[in-house]
Amino acid sequence: MPELPDVEMLKRSFDATSLHRPIAEVDVRSDAIVERGSAGELAGGLRGRSFEATRRHGKRLFAGLDEGGALALHFGMTGSLRSFESTDDEPRHTRLLLRFERGSHLALVMPRKLGKVGLVDDVDAFLEEQRLGPDALSEAFDDAVFDAALAGRRGSVKAALMNQRLMAGIGNVYSDEILFQAGLHPRTEVPALDADSRRRLFDTLRWVLCTAVDHGADPAELEGSFLLAHRSEGASCPRCDGAIRRIEVSGRGVYYCPACQT
Numbered sequence: 001m002p003e004l005p006d007v008e009m010l011k012r013s014f015d016a017t018s019l020h021r022p023i024a025e026v027d028v029r030s031d032a033i034v035e036r037g038s039a040g041e042l043a044g045g046l047r048g049r050s051f052e053a054t055r056r057h058g059k060r061l062f063a064g065l066d067e068g069g070a071l072a073l074h075f076g077m078t079g080s081l082r083s084f085e086s087t088d089d090e091p092r093h094t095r096l097l098l099r100f101e102r103g104s105h106l107a108l109v110m111p112r113k114l115g116k117v118g119l120v121d122d123v124d125a126f127l128e129e130q131r132l133g134p135d136a137l138s139e140a141f142d143d144a145v146f147d148a149a150l151a152g153r154r155g156s157v158k159a160a161l162m163n164q165r166l167m168a169g170i171g172n173v174y175s176d177e178i179l180f181q182a183g184l185h186p187r188t189e190v191p192a193l194d195a196d197s198r199r200r201l202f203d204t205l206r207w208v209l210c211t212a213v214d215h216g217a218d219p220a221e222l223e224g225s226f227l228l229a230h231r232s233e234g235a236s237c238p239r240c241d242g243a244i245r246r247i248e249v250s251g252r253g254v255y256y257c258p259a260c261q262t
Contacts, residue, residue: 158249
């Protein structure tokens with residue numbers, strides 16, 4: 001599933017290719033991905049308008065429209081955006097296709113129809129309605145807010161990092177990476193973290209996400225001491241050359257190094 005760094009890359013691509021261009025045609029290929037209205041209402045609400053700015057919050061992307069409101073995108077497990085010029089280059093699994101007046105196209109590509117797209121009147125109200133926590137890279141999300149999010153919680157640190165109501169943007173892959181870099185076992189319980197451990201975890205969280213964004217969210221660019229390129233049972237740990245293991249935590253498959261994460 002695209003997580004915060006991945007969606008930040010999609011935002012930057014959207015900004016570079018699709019702003020300030022009137023939308024000439026809208027082709028909604030799948031009713032299943034439309035939320036907050038019908039496919040016809042979505043098409044009618046976009047046709048003739050243009051995107052003026054984008055905003056990312058966690059794993060969601062919002063494209064603000066010229067006369068108010070925004071297109072809200074959630075990419076599910078496999079979603080992405082592709083900009084292209086010729087119709088011959090249209091990607092497979094296109095579920096929403098926008099054609100701009102000067103001929104370029106934007107496709108929402110989704111092999112599995114698990115993402116959602118729809119129109120919202122007010123982004124902040126939508127985020128509150130969805131009960132999403134602060135974006136994990138926003139200025140508002142500091143160590144005090146992080147401490148407050150963990151206060152009184154039970155269960156694993158892994159589950160807390162992935163809880164979108166506590167902090168938005170971190171999923172299975174980057175929670176594994178954060179715990180690996182912080183040297184914490186994924187089954188570590190939240191109450192077991194003292195103040196120093198929580199601060200180290202927060203600093204590591206920010207560093208991992210910022211580093212991933214700076215490297216285009218590309219695992220090939222993050223090989224070094226990152227776990228991302230070694231997420232398979234028996235792979236060599238990039239730090240100690242021990243064997244990476246896979247276990248289940250909170251119903252999710254987790255990769256970690258038993259030697260580095262005790």
